[in-house]
Amino acid sequence: MTMKLEDKHIGIGSLLEEGQQYLGKKYQANGKPVANGRDEVSVKQEANGKCGMPRKSLNVYSWQEIQKHNQETDQWLVINRKVYDVTSWANRHPGGRRILNHYAGEDATDVFRAMHLDLDFVKLYLKPLLIGELAPEEPSQERNKSPQLVKDFQELRRTLEAMNMFTANPVFFFLHFVQILILEILAWLMVWYFGTGWLVTIFISFLLTISQGLSTTWWNNRHLQHHVKTNVYPKDPDIDMGALFLLGELQPVKYGKMKIKYINYEKQHLYFYILGLPLLVPVYFNLESIQLMCFQRCWRDIAWVSSFYIRHFITFGPFYGIFGTILLIYFIKLIESPWITFITQMSHIPMKMSKEENRDWLSTQVLATCNVEQSFFNDWSTGHLNFQIEHHLFPTMPHHNYHKVEPLVRALCAQHGLQYVKKPMFEAFGDIARALKKSAALWMDAYYETGSRVSTSTHM
Structure with a gap:
């Protein structure tokens, strides 16, 4: 039987039924599944390996x-x-x-x-x-974990593997490579033909917001922690914004009770637009990346990042000069930073943040993550990261398959009473500021309440 995953109108029941057939499940006359060979093995036998060996x-x-x-x-x-x-x-x-x-x-x-x-x-x-x-x-x-929930998620994983959802489509990635190549060539041709005027420079900067020039080791060390313990404080580095921002419900209260006020957190939802959006990539990400490469002597990363700058110097150096090319590179990063900040933060900052609760994998990701509605623009402009729930549940899955597995994930969440959050893109953008404002209010309550108590006890 061939599955037509491209048909978006296929019912979730049909998908689950066909997925189960891939796993070789047999059914009794009453419709209840008969345990397969794996389920028939007792816990003791499974722990000791295959029977008779x-x-x-x-x-x-x-x-x-x-x-x-x-x-x-x-x-x-x-x-x-x-x-x-x-x-x-x-x-x-x-x-x-x-x-x-x-x-x-x-x-x-x-x-x-x-x-x-x-x-x-x-x-x-x-x-x-x-x-x-x-x-x-x-x-x-x-x-403390639900055995049935864990079992059902693992069954879903096996279903998706049988459906080849973890197999990449080379055409998809080839087209992305061609897109990058075309945009870089177009940018060079525009400078070559029209010169280096401000309008041309601004326009090509938008075209060139397609590559980062950051350490892969730094990204892996940071991003993988974010994936395995999403929104878990202090294990997820993405929710530790240092002295600039207080996120969630726990950190603001903690800072407030300790009378910590490095900056006016009451306004953090406002200076997020002034500092967070434009400076995340060119300042924060770049400094962390350079620091890790130098301190850990990641020569491969140094060579890779250097090739990024060398390519830009070779391509645009003859037109802008060395200093002008450096400015161009960081102007590009300044332009791309707001979009990257929105895309990376919209699915997590408004969601649940907590200390370690040792939840199962499915609950950990669904409670801390949300999706943005699908459209051609949303998919293309975010690299399919608008499907953050699927991205977090299956980080090794090619991005182009996220929309195909979404119905199965939604059905599993509904089965176990987990809220599957999906929003329009601009609502998701706005929720970042609303979440920051809510956290700021919690900090203010704790900060000024602590202050009043200290003042009262002093007078006594």
């Missing part, structure tokens, strides 16, 4: 014991009921040591599957780290 016995651990190993110098985690000591491996982890620490003492099955595309390759690194397995009487996840 002798192997070396492993130590068994309870969740209570595993959860004690959640420190930076002592990190255990669980993947598919197997217990791994990743303490010694953390500093060599390609995604950065902090990601492993974020899941120390927890079940990391779904995040492990979400963040790694080639599991067979990655599992080679897991073998030497294996120290045991969950005791047969222990559930596969921590007791």
Whole structure:
């Protein structure tokens, strides 16, 4: 049976039914599913491997014991009921040591599957780290998580894999490359033909807002943390804006009670437009990127970022000179910064921010993330990142498949009572400022209430 995923009017029930057929599910006469071979294996048998296959016995651990190993110098985690000591491996982890620490003492099955595309390759690194397995009487996840929700999400993942939703379409990425090439050539031709006047410079700057020139190591270390613990304070670096902005409900109250006022947070929703929008990329992102490359001596990144600047100097240096080309590059970044800021912040700042609650993978992402409505412009201008929920649930999935899996994700959320938030783009933009204003009000209440109490106690 061939699935026609391109048909947007296909019913969600049909999609789920066909997806289940990919998994080889059998049904009884009463319509209830018969457990497949994987489900028939008991927890004890699953923990000990396939039936009838002798192997070396492993130590068994309870969740209570595993959860004690959640420190930076002592990190255990669980993947598919197997217990791994990743303490010694953390500093060599390609995604950065902090990601492993974020899941120390927890079940990391779904995040492990979400963040790694080639599991067979990655599992080679897991073998030497294996120290045991969950005791047969222990559930596969921590007791605070819903086993049915976790099971249903993992079933959805297997369905999408069977539907080839993790297979990239080369044409899609080739067209994006051609788009970049055409815009850069067009920008050069305009300068060559019309000169370097202000109108021409402004116009080509908009054309060239297509590449960043940032360290990939910096981006991975930062962005992967954001993905694995979205909106979890202080594990998600994207919600730590230093002294400039207070986000969510917890941080403003904390700062207020501690009488911290680095800046007038009452106006943060206003200076977001003055400082946050234009300076995020050319100042904040660039300085962090340069700092990491230099301090960690990331020579490959240095070479890559240098090639970005060299290409611009070769292309536009003859027209603008060295100093003029530098100004052009940062003018381009100044123009692209507001759009990138809106796109990256609209789906998270207005959503739930919390301390570590050790939720399941689906709940963690859906509660902290929202989507923006689909349209040709929204898809093209955001690189399909208007589907942030799907992007966070399946970060290795090619972007062009997000809209195809959205109905399945929505159905699963509805089944488990999770609110799936989807907004018009400009409403999402406005919600950033509204969320900042709400956080500022919480800070003001805590700040001035603390102040009044201190004043009263002083007079007493």
